[in-house]
Amino acid sequence: MALDHAILVSLLEKPGSGYELARRFERSIGYFWTASHQQIYRVLKRMEGDGWIDVRDVPQQGRPDKKEYSVAAAGRDALSAWLGEPIEPESVRHDLAVKIRGAAFDDPAALIGEVQRHRQAHTDRLAHYLAGEARDFPGHATAGPLDAERELQHVVLRGGIAYERMMIAWLEDVLATLGRFQAGH
Amino acid sequence: MALDHAILVSLLEKPGSGYELARRFERSIGYFWTASHQQIYRVLKRMEGDGWIDVRDVPQQGRPDKKEYSVAAAGRDALSAWLGEPIEPESVRHDLAVKIRGAAFDDPAALIGEVQRHRQAHTDRLAHYLAGEARDFPGHATAGPLDAERELQHVVLRGGIAYERMMIAWLEDVLATLGRFQAGH
DNA sequence: GCTTGCTATGCAACGAAGTGCATAGCAGGA
DNA sequence: TCCTGCTATGCACTTCGTTGCATAGCAAGC
Numbered sequence: 001m002a003l004d005h006a007i008l009v010s011l012l013e014k015p016g017s018g019y020e021l022a023r024r025f026e027r028s029i030g031y032f033w034t035a036s037h038q039q040i041y042r043v044l045k046r047m048e049g050d051g052w053i054d055v056r057d058v059p060q061q062g063r064p065d066k067k068e069y070s071v072a073a074a075g076r077d078a079l080s081a082w083l084g085e086p087i088e089p090e091s092v093r094h095d096l097a098v099k100i101r102g103a104a105f106d107d108p109a110a111l112i113g114e115v116q117r118h119r120q121a122h123t124d125r126l127a128h129y130l131a132g133e134a135r136d137f138p139g140h141a142t143a144g145p146l147d148a149e150r151e152l153q154h155v156v157l158r159g160g161i162a163y164e165r166m167m168i169a170w171l172e173d174v175l176a177t178l179g180r181f182q183a184g185h
Numbered sequence: 186m187a188l189d190h191a192i193l194v195s196l197l198e199k200p201g202s203g204y205e206l207a208r209r210f211e212r213s214i215g216y217f218w219t220a221s222h223q224q225i226y227r228v229l230k231r232m233e234g235d236g237w238i239d240v241r242d243v244p245q246q247g248r249p250d251k252k253e254y255s256v257a258a259a260g261r262d263a264l265s266a267w268l269g270e271p272i273e274p275e276s277v278r279h280d281l282a283v284k285i286r287g288a289a290f291d292d293p294a295a296l297i298g299e300v301q302r303h304r305q306a307h308t309d310r311l312a313h314y315l316a317g318e319a320r321d322f323p324g325h326a327t328a329g330p331l332d333a334e335r336e337l338q339h340v341v342l343r344g345g346i347a348y349e350r351m352m353i354a355w356l357e358d359v360l361a362t363l364g365r366f367q368a369g370h
Numbered sequence: 371g372c373t374t375g376c377t378a379t380g381c382a383a384c385g386a387a388g389t390g391c392a393t394a395g396c397a398g399g400a
Numbered sequence: 401t402c403c404t405g406c407t408a409t410g411c412a413c414t415t416c417g418t419t420g421c422a423t424a425g426c427a428a429g430c
Binding site: 001003035036038039061062063064065 | 415416417418419424425426427
Binding site for chain 3: 186
């Protein structure tokens with residue numbers, strides 16, 4: 001159950017409301033951890049009850065009021081404890097790989113369109129990452145003091161970039177393989 | 186809900202019992218889709234009830250009897266229908282990325298051991314994949330007719346290999362980044 | 371005035387998935 | 401003989417995630 005911890009990290013990076021967290025989970029954090037707003041509100045409520053986070057009512061003009069959450073001492077401790085625990089298996093779920101192996105028992109060429117869509121999605125996401133990197137991490141070798149938050153965000157982003165590049169290359173490989181089964185061969 | 190379809194694909198590749206499927210989910214298939222034996226038995230029971238798969242009691246000597254499942258016509262149709270549906274988001278869950286960003290608010294260097302463990306696990310898995318490739322797909326350019334099942338299994342395996350290589354390279358990057366925060370700097 | 375759309379929060383129900391536990395046959399060794 | 405360990409199957413409980421729905425404030429346009 002790392003959604004708790006993903007939310008804690010996000011709130012440490014910047015306090016915010018459930019709604020704002022939901023937006024973040026569509027963007028930056030969402031690229032390595034997904035969550036719906038219903039899930040987020042539920043977890044926020046539980047963590048508030050457990051004293052992991054504090055709430056502050058923030059009146060706004062021109063829009064409904066919001067509840068701004070920030071991490072309490074107990075929440076920091078919980079995060080710290082979790083960071084110390086080993087995590088293991090990285091349970092993987094690649095629907096597309098199941099489909100590709102399944103296509104052997106159907107029409108392999110029928111998957112081409114689907115794979116192309118995925119390649120496009122990964123190409124788009126890569127472009128998005130690279131734009132974010134250029135915007136948030138310009139001037140690669142900064143002379144200033146080490147900023148852990150920034151450096152660690154950057155290395156995670158580089159992981160996302162490496163992942164997308166790998167996927168695009170692999171999907172090209174898949175397309176070439178599927179192409180060999182097209183009508184006429 | 187692709188566990189159904191992952192099981193169907195596995196049973197099409199080779200009929201087997203729940204226990205055998207559970208073993209496969211620890212090996213080949215398990216590298217892109219994980220499932221416990223409890224899950225597998227539950228889904229088998231449901232699919233049997235829906236007429237997607239057939240059962241055959243197989244007495245064995247020296248060990249308990251088993252139920253061998255194979256895919257029925259309705260199961261093939263269900264798989265075929267699923268193959269035709271677009272799938273989308275590939276919801277990602279990278280615990281380690283959460284930990285890395287969280288480490289900014291704790292001791293970044295404390296994560297080094299954990300990241301090394303992960304690097305080792307990915308290195309082992311890569312070696313396992315490469316051994317499997319050498320065993321099951323020797324003589325890369327076979328002159329024979331196109332074997333869809335074999336070719337598609339191979340391209341999925343190549344995806345696994347690419348993934349592990351990418352992860353190992355990224356984890357090296359992470360270690361280098363974490364190292365800059367060690368005591369003394 | 372009405373509708374659309376964004377911000378903002380939440381409940382209820384269901385299905386998927388994970389954890390723990392139970393049973394049973396049989397082999398092999400202490 | 402008892403214990404360990406592998407094959408083989410399964411139930412019960414709980415947690416997590418998804419889907420559908422509901423409410424409410426306010427702005428902007430028709």
